Amino acid sequence: MANTYLFTSESVGEGHPDKLCDQISDAILDEALKLQQDARVAIETFASNGVIIVGGEMTLKKGYIDIQEVARGIVKKVGYDNPDYGLDYKSCGIMSNINHQSPDIALGVDEKTDHEMGAGDQGMMFGYACKETSELMPAPIMFSHKIMMKASEVRHNGDMSFLRPDGKCQVTVEYKDGKPFRIHTVVLSHQHDPDVSYDDLKEELIEKVIKVALPEKLLDNKTIYLVNPTGRFVAGGPMADTGLTGRKIVVDTYGGAGKVGGGSFSGKDPSKVDRSAAYVARYICKNLVAAGIAEKCELELAYAIGVAMPVSINLNFFGTGKYPEESVVEIIKKVFPLKPKDIITVLDLQKPIYLSTSIYGHFGRDNFSWEKTDKVEEILKELKK
Numbered sequence: 001m002a003n004t005y006l007f008t009s010e011s012v013g014e015g016h017p018d019k020l021c022d023q024i025s026d027a028i029l030d031e032a033l034k035l036q037q038d039a040r041v042a043i044e045t046f047a048s049n050g051v052i053i054v055g056g057e058m059t060l061k062k063g064y065i066d067i068q069e070v071a072r073g074i075v076k077k078v079g080y081d082n083p084d085y086g087l088d089y090k091s092c093g094i095m096s097n098i099n100h101q102s103p104d105i106a107l108g109v110d111e112k113t114d115h116e117m118g119a120g121d122q123g124m125m126f127g128y129a130c131k132e133t134s135e136l137m138p139a140p141i142m143f144s145h146k147i148m149m150k151a152s153e154v155r156h157n158g159d160m161s162f163l164r165p166d167g168k169c170q171v172t173v174e175y176k177d178g179k180p181f182r183i184h185t186v187v188l189s190h191q192h193d194p195d196v197s198y199d200d201l202k203e204e205l206i207e208k209v210i211k212v213a214l215p216e217k218l219l220d221n222k223t224i225y226l227v228n229p230t231g232r233f234v235a236g237g238p239m240a241d242t243g244l245t246g247r248k249i250v251v252d253t254y255g256g257a258g259k260v261g262g263g264s265f266s267g268k269d270p271s272k273v274d275r276s277a278a279y280v281a282r283y284i285c286k287n288l289v290a291a292g293i294a295e296k297c298e299l300e301l302a303y304a305i306g307v308a309m310p311v312s313i314n315l316n317f318f319g320t321g322k323y324p325e326e327s328v329v330e331i332i333k334k335v336f337p338l339k340p341k342d343i344i345t346v347l348d349l350q351k352p353i354y355l356s357t358s359i360y361g362h363f364g365r366d367n368f369s370w371e372k373t374d375k376v377e378e379i380l381k382e383l384k385k
Helices: 017-035 067-078 103-109 139-156 198-213 273-290 325-335 340-347 376-383
Strands: 004-012 040-048 051-059 093-099 123-130 163-176 179-192 224-227 296-303 312-316
Touching (some): 004 139, 017 067, 051 067, 067 093, 123 273, 139 163, 139 179, 179 198, 273 340, 325 376
Parallel strands (some): 051 093
Antiparallel strands (some): 040 051, 123 296, 163 179
16 A cells, blocks of 8 residues: 655745845845855845845955945836835835944854864754656745746736745655655735735636746646635735745755754855855765665764864765765765865855845755755766775
């Protein structure tokens, strides 16, 4: 008898209050990296009721960033361009409270003749990969992201002009013997203009967004579609819900299928292992699964502030591995960068690439360096030794 179970993951759209804040934080980081590749940045954004507050730490040796201009640009790009939405890029209030990075942190992170670059903080980070999708990501989170991407597309191109910026969805996948068998339920809640009828809204979102975004072979006549389950979603964005950077870390990673670490990503430069080590952990897991070492792979890396090498490495194949985890850990140490400076160099993380990571997840899109599977041959070569 097949082992059957359900698993659900969530994604949110670019106009979700938390994601708006993530985008502003990462846009500021990108501007800092344009001015100085080794800029130290840790920016948090808060949004509520027409007011945006940007705070945190940033150390630049040269140049100036117009925080107001960057924040308003993101608010406009997302689509908050009408006072009726409760947030308008032309009139919203923007406050900035940014300080320099602590010199105590810099002691452990900055390179010196007698000290290599250490981790920017302590903590544990997780990577994950599996064979459920072509992206080697869990199916529920990838399907959820694709729905929100499609919703954004039809909103921006005018095909569904009655949609407003805020939105979220979740997809429940039915598994049989550990593999996606069918899509059980789709929940899509999307902000909209007040004059569109519920029936029209529901039909268009199902036909033009959900069914287009999802694989047809996994949909059937029993799939449940719950669109705006309360019947109305006019008030949204920061007018209806406070936004904060780093609050959607499960959306940003593996939708709950893999563990999450102790820190969020957005607004942090790559000296912070919360971000860079999570990226390299995904890089490692994806290459191991692509190499056929395992069907499913999770890796934990843990660091101490100011120390370059991880204090622990834990690998889990969930019983799907062709080789013992402990032997593969030794290969990881030989093949992959694990020190912060090496991670930054190999994955080319000092470029202004981070705004594009701040929506629809940090993993599962081929345009990111940590999604490459360029270490497969080297892994297989090491296994033959």
